[in-house]
Amino acid sequence: MKRIEMGSRIEIWSANYINKKAERNERDMDADIIQIESSKDMGYMVEVSSKENKYINWIPVSKRLPEPSKYDCVLVRVDPIEGHKGIPIIADLKNGVWQFIGRKGNMEEILGVKVTHWKPIPNEEVK
Numbered sequence: 289m290k291r292i293e294m295g296s297r298i299e300i301w302s303a304n305y306i307n308k309k310a311e312r313n314e315r316d317m318d319a320d321i322i323q324i325e326s327s328k329d330m331g332y333m334v335e336v337s338s339k340e341n342k343y344i345n346w347i348p349v350s351k352r353l354p355e356p357s358k359y360d361c362v363l364v365r366v367d368p369i370e371g372h373k374g375i376p377i378i379a380d381l382k383n384g385v386w387q388f389i390g391r392k393g394n395m396e397e398i399l400g401v402k403v404t405h406w407k408p409i410p411n412e413e414v415k
Contacts, residue, residue, distance in 0.1 A: 346405035
């Protein structure tokens with residue numbers, strides 16, 4: 289398994305531990321499972337992210353907004369909504385309004401969400 293999210297951890301969990309949240313230890317009670325793979329005779333290999341690591345390296349919009357002169361667009365995270373797994377969205381901030389790239393309109397109004405965090409788009413080439 290290759291780590292997807294920075295700040296997450298990879299562990300071996302049993303099927304019962306995965307499916308019965310109430311029986312998990314306190315650290316794992318509210319952990320988000322990012323990915324899961326069957327592990328040979330050992331249960332399941334899971335990548336998990338705890339609440340405190342969820343927004344590592346993300347900048348809260350309450351603390352600072354992206355500078356338009358510095359960034360054409362950024363990655364944003366929104367408050368949780370049903371069916372949305374917290375996948376970052378590429379957006380830009382124009383005149384105080386978050387917009388999808390190449391599309392007019394208020395992204396928060398269109399999706400019915402609130403942007404909570406942002407970070408610059410990494411400029412490294414994906415291999």
